[in-house]
């Protein structure tokens with residue numbers, strides 16, 4: 001075969017393998033230290049966790065999986081139906097960021113988590129459904145499900 005054909009085949013094998021890996025990564029979540037959902041698009045990673053009071057707690061997590069104190073990150077969560085979303089702002093409380101407001105009513109609604117490393121930095125957004133039903137596979141809330149059930 002001509003080298004160009006071989007290169008093309010190698011390219012398609014690589015890209016399909018990459019797409020396959022990406023699909024797996026989307027199906028399963030990584031557990032955070034409190035059993036919440038780990039947002040891995042930011043560094044350090046941030047755990048999104050819903051407290052018993054329906055507030056959102058953001059814990060930054062180091063490479064070793066241990067909690068890190070916030071370092072000036074700005075977090076804004078927009079949750080609920082697009083027509084009447086609830087905006088949550090955060091304050092540092094005991095080494096984590098805790099929302100000033102509570103999540104909207106309901107057990108399943110869309111949310112956008114925007115995280116800025118510094119006030120001047122570009123926000124990185126994570127979008128997912130906050131589904132508070134308990135997964136039958138891993139016994140975590142569906143938004144933090146780690147079994148892909």
Ligand SMILES: [Zn+2]
Nearest residue numbers: 135138145147
């Ligand atoms: Zn599960």
